[in-house]
Amino acid sequence: xxxxxxxxxxxxxxxxxxxxxxxxxxxxxxxxxxxxxxxxxxxxxxxxxxxxxxxxxxxxxxxxxxxxxxxxxxxxxxxxxxxxxxxxxxxxxxxxxxxxxxxxxxxxxxxxxxxxxxxxxxxxxxxxxxxxxxxxxxxxxxxxxxxxxxxxxxxxxxxxxxxxxxxxxxxxxxxxxxxxxxxxxxxxxxxxxxxxxxxxxxxxxxxxxxxxxxxxxxxxxxxxxxxxxxxxxxxxxxxxxxxxxxxxxxxxxxxxxxxxxxxxxxxxxxxxxxxxxxxxxxxxxxxxxxxxxxxxxxxxxxxxxxxxxxxxxxxxxxxxxxxxxxxxxxxxxxxxxxxxxxxxxxxx
Numbered sequence: 001x002x003x004x005x006x007x008x009x010x011x012x013x014x015x016x017x018x019x020x021x022x023x024x025x026x027x028x029x030x031x032x033x034x035x036x037x038x039x040x041x042x043x044x045x046x047x048x049x050x051x052x053x054x055x056x057x058x059x060x061x062x063x064x065x066x067x068x069x070x071x072x073x074x075x076x077x078x079x080x081x082x083x084x085x086x087x088x089x090x091x092x093x094x095x096x097x098x099x100x101x102x103x104x105x106x107x108x109x110x111x112x113x114x115x116x117x118x119x120x121x122x123x124x125x126x127x128x129x130x131x132x133x134x135x136x137x138x139x140x141x142x143x144x145x146x147x148x149x150x151x152x153x154x155x156x157x158x159x160x161x162x163x164x165x166x167x168x169x170x171x172x173x174x175x176x177x178x179x180x181x182x183x184x185x186x187x188x189x190x191x192x193x194x195x196x197x198x199x200x201x202x203x204x205x206x207x208x209x210x211x212x213x214x215x216x217x218x219x220x221x222x223x224x225x226x227x228x229x230x231x232x233x234x235x236x237x238x239x240x241x242x243x244x245x246x247x248x249x250x251x252x253x254x255x256x257x258x259x260x261x262x263x264x265x266x267x268x269x270x271x272x273x274x275x276x277x278x279x280x281x282x283x284x285x286x287x288x289x290x291x292x293x294x295x296x297x298x299x300x301x302x303x304x305x306x307x308x309x310x311x312x313x314x315x316x317x318x319x320x321x322x323x324x325x326x327x328x329x330x331x332x333x334x335x336x337x338x339x340x341x342x343x344x345x346x347x348x
Contacts, residue, residue, distance in 0.1 A: 025229060025241075026222040027051055034144070035300045039171075039292055040185030042145040042300060044221040047231040050141070050239045051221075053079050053087070058241040061227065063256065063274025065236055072237040073129050084238070085128045086121070089114035091140040091233070092133065094304070095152045104131055134216050137233025138187070141219060144304050147171050148296030156215035160189055163284050164206045171292055172284035174203070181250035182220050182228045185286035188244070188252075189217040190278035196260050202281040217284065218242050223250065242276065255280060 027048035034045040055078070057068040070077035070084050078084055092098050092107075093114035101107045106127030113121025138159075139152035149171045153159060163174040176199040177188060191197045192214040197205065205213065218232035221241070228244040235242065247253040256277040265273035292298050 024224055024227065025056075026224060027056070027229070027231075027241075030221060037298075037300075038289055039145060039147055039298050040183070040286055040289075043141060043147065043185045043219060043286070046141045046144045047219045047221050050137075050233075051231050051241055053082075054084070054239040055079055056241065057236070057238050058243060059235070059275045061243045061245045061254075061276075063276035065240075065275055068236060068238055068240070070238055072133070072234070073125065085125045086114060086117075088128045088133050088136075088233075089121070089124050091136045095136060095139045095143055097136055097139060097152060097154050100154050101127075101131065106130075132214075132234055134232055134234035137239065138217055138219065144301065146297070146299065146301040148292050148298060155212055156189060156217045157210075157213045160202075160215060160217070160282055160284065161206050161210075163282075164203060169295060171287055171295060173287065175283045175285050177252055177255075177280045177283045179251065180283035180285055182223060182244070182246065182252070182283065183250070183286070184220055184222060186220040187217040187284040187286075188220065188228075188230055188280065189215055189282045189284060190258075190280045191215050192279075196258055196279050197281050198279065199281050215281075216278075228252075236275070244276075252280070 030041070030044050031049040031052055032045070033041050034049070036042050036045065055067070055069045057066065057070075059065050072084050072088055074085065075083045078087060089110040092101070092110055098107050098111055104127055106123035106125070109119075109121055109123035110127055113119040113124035135154050135156045135158075138156065139150075139154075142150040143152060149169050151159060151162060159170070159172070160174065162170040163172040167173065172187070178199070180186070182188070191202060202213075216232065216235075218230035218235070220228050220230045222229045223246070226246050228246055228250075230242045230244065231239065232242065233239050244255060245253045256274050258277050258279045262277070263269050263272040286292075287295075289298060
């Protein structure tokens with residue numbers, strides 16, 4: 001009798017723990033709110049849907065990567081059966097950013113390969129693998145969510161700089177990552193490369209008129225039980241969630257920062273290894289709904305494609321497809337002789 005009662009209590013506790021664990025990630029529910037009146041909720045919903053599409057890989061609060069099953073270069077593996085590389089090409093194509101990247105080998109091919117399963121897209125596939133696409137992903141989310149005042153870009157630095165230098169027209173405020181209380185729709189950003197900038201160094205660089213800097217930003221999709229759940233593109237070659245610990249005020253807590261004297265990660269120095277150890281330099285804080293409305297329309301956008309549409313022309317034409325051949329590269333506006341001066345060569 002006592003044993004049976006004890007077992008019932010144990011099962012109840014296990015069920016409670018299980019439900020709590022699943023409740024921590026709100027993306028399955030959030031992904032259905034892409035027409036929500038609030039801009040912040042729409043940002044989270046769009047990012048969440050993509051994270052689900054990529055089979056929910058994540059980096060935990062200790063900086064450990066888990067459950068990664070689909071990589072950017074693969075020909076299948078997404079939840080809907082799609083090819084990851086074509087999905088990345090779709091981000092580039094629908095945001096209109098391919099024209100800025102036309103100096104990169106294979107970018108022109110992506111204008112067609114992103115929209116047609118009939119195209120082998122070998123050159124586009126190479127472009128996807130060789131080109132950082134995290135900023136293209138952020139731009140795609142912002143475009144679909146209808147964020148007023150956001151300028152799509154192949155470089156994170158461009159909208160980080162806008163938040164700093166154009167506070168009246170940017171949908172974001174430029175804030176130190178160590179003083180900001182995170183909320184849905186915010187971005188947490190770090191500087192890539194060997195040099196460590198920190199918040200002060202990044203602000204000084206922007207104020208000095210810098211034209212570009214390799215960076216990465218993750219979008220905060222939800223805040224729950226003292227943690228922030230942020231989603232970014234091209235994080236370990238996928239759309240990946242990163243989990244941050246927060247203090248009682250909603251600020252980043254215990255996050256490992258990269259410094260000039262860091263011990264290199266290796267099998268002999270496991271304590272130095274963390275995918276969260278970065279040069280965290282800024283939080284872009286989404287403005288309140290009423291402030292966003294002063295910048296532009298905050299209404300949900302309609303009619304944006306979420307899947308490939310029938311192509312109007314082909315590059316690598318399939319016999320019998322009846323699709324006309326695309327113009328030669330010299331006749332398309334995607335062709336440019338050289339990269340823009342203010343765009344980092346690695347973009348992203």
